[in-house]
Amino acid sequence: MSRCEEPPQRIRLAFVAAEQEGLAFAHKARVAAIIAVALWLLMMVPFPRVTWYLGGLALFYLFGAIPHALRTRPDAFLWKAGFALLDVALLTTMLLLPNPFAGEGWPVQMKLRFPDFLYYFVYLSGTALSGSVLLVVWVGGASALAWSTGMLLILGLPDTITDVEAARLTGAGQDADNWLALFLSPTFVNLVVWYNQVALLLIVTGLLAAGAWRARRHLERLVEAEVDRTLLTRYFSPGVAERLALEPGEPGPVRRVDAAVLFVDLVGFTRYAAVRDATEVMEFLRAFHERMAACVFQHEGCLDKYLGDGLMASFGAVTGTGRDASNALACACSMAAAIEDWNHDRVRGGLPPVRVGIGVHWGPVVVGTLGHGRRLEYTVVGDVVNVASRLERLTRTHGVTALASADLIEAARRDGRDPLAAWSVVGDVNVPEHGGVIGVWAVHPAGDDRGMRVA
Incomplete structure (x- = not known):
């Protein structure tokens, strides 16, 4: 009786089918999330300001629909990874660029005062539903890099004030009110917040990747156990085959x-x-x-x-x-x-x-x-x-x-x-x-x- 390495082709096909199911499920969840966010924005953001965000959601849907339509191709992962970069670039643009339909005229640094960064976690969580460890790591790393790139561009603006800049301007022994005024300045950027955002994003990426890896290992064990059970039924009665299939290895x-x-x-x-x-x-x-x-x-x-x-x-x-x-x-x-x-x-x-x-x-x-x-x-x-x-x-x-x-x-x-x-x-x-x-x-x-x- 053979209980050697199981037919690799059969297991690979099972994994490919499971991954395609995961990608399809992740796309459905993505569409549901887009609809939920659109309804939320329609309730919270007045017209015409909401037009900017709805247009971004439409593009976001398009960037997901194309790789979903190509998910059965041999190079489907490359397509998904490429459009994930477009997703991250679009999300970063929507979060950091001023809304052209808003009339406040606020400095771009003010965009960092809002909790919009949390949308990265929503997007990353949706990616984890695909069950692909590599895709989760890819999206998490790309998101951290895109957000950091946007932050560096904002920090490079001549009117941006940071903690270091505030210390240089006020100097030791200056009135504490100057520190508070600088902190409340529309062009002030808190570097510590940025560091925390990137660190937390990477930590969550690691946790979600670990969860996806564990789910994949569980899938592998289920597939191997089923292949084991199928092979064993060729040699044993069903009851004996069931017992042996539960034993590890030989x-x-x-x-x-x-x-x-x-x-x-x-x-x-x-x-x-x-x-x-x-x-x-x-x-x-x-x-x-x-x-x-x-x-x-x-x-x-x-x-x-x-x-x-x-x-x-x-x-x-x-x-x-x-x-x-x-x-x-x-x-x-x-x-x-x-x-x-x-x-x-x-x-x-x-x-x-x-x-x-x-x-x-x-x-x-x-x-x-x-x-x-x-x-x-x-x-x-x-x-x-x-x-x-x-x-x-x-x-x-x-x-x-x-x-x-x-x-x-x-x-x-x-x-x-x-x-x-x-x-x-x-x-x-x-x-x-x-x-x-x-x-x-x-x-x-x-x-x-x-x-x-x-x-």
């Missing part, structure tokens, strides 16, 4: 455990495939695998791998149930019954019946990952695997469908269950390449004391 380190290993293989498949169309062969294999995998999952097993015209499964290797030996025996019986039912359908449809061999063994196995890089496979290895494979081959010699080792029968008895209802003893057999003799049992259907044959 299902566990390399370890040795007692488990059952099952092999099932089609008998005579090579001859069958040689005389049939390739499409028919693949459809036949898919139908066979589907039935066998369903039996594995039904009995809480792990589908270790497909082996062309067969498969390998394990019970208790990845996650134990306390009845793994019994489940392995029950799975073998279910497979034999599933093949028998399938043959009834095939014969009625004019198709030839099929035969299978099933071998099951119990004992210590080594569980871990094999492979390299992105081609990792979580599997079980050891002598138990070899014996189970040999038992599957010996079913042909003994003319039965399934052979199970006596070790597995004893392990099933320790589970507290009676596995002998569908199995009968065959005796000791020599297992090729195992170097010894083991006791085996076979499935015997009613009325056939030779053992079950699906043919």
Whole structure:
């Protein structure tokens, strides 16, 4: 089973879709904010002064609508980042330039006395709804730079008074009223306020970027968990897959455990495939695998791998149930019954019946990952695997469908269950390449004391 790095393309596509949804949501929020601000200005600012601000809001809407229309392009982020600069430039212009429809004739420095700087936070918060960390940092940094640039231009005006300038003009020991008069002067600019504004803007940018990053990481974990769960359901029953999907990383380190290993293989498949169309062969294999995998999952097993015209499964290797030996025996019986039912359908449809061999063994196995890089496979290895494979081959010699080792029968008895209802003893057999003799049992259907044959 593979729980290596998940398909990167699939995850990237999920992230791209989520980011596009975030940008679309941010645009809707932007439009709602523009409408809310327009209604507020209509209530608070008299005509014709409000015309200046409504015109700015119209441009602000346009600067958002264009990148929104281009959000599905490969270079959509560049468009969004470019129009974000226009947004910041427009906002700074609206906040610092005198309103041409106002007749007060106030110095430009007076614009800094109003709390209009708060609109940067509204805009920045709307950007955070996109879920893009880079976009939040980009907008926050651009806003701080644009506001500071406007402040520097105002500070460069010849009539601008700052704290430093006031200290130079009044000098030490001068009347305190001079300080107050300078502070209240229309052309006075408080540098400390500017420093605080930029610092707070950058702090809020950092907080919103951290929030967007955390939301993205949460999305990544959800996507990875869903991909994990989808992949695991190919190898495990839904309940086992759900438990493993919640575990971080691999299902566990390399370890040795007692488990059952099952092999099932089609008998005579090579001859069958040689005389049939390739499409028919693949459809036949898919139908066979589907039935066998369903039996594995039904009995809480792990589908270790497909082996062309067969498969390998394990019970208790990845996650134990306390009845793994019994489940392995029950799975073998279910497979034999599933093949028998399938043959009834095939014969009625004019198709030839099929035969299978099933071998099951119990004992210590080594569980871990094999492979390299992105081609990792979580599997079980050891002598138990070899014996189970040999038992599957010996079913042909003994003319039965399934052979199970006596070790597995004893392990099933320790589970507290009676596995002998569908199995009968065959005796000791020599297992090729195992170097010894083991006791085996076979499935015997009613009325056939030779053992079950699906043919």
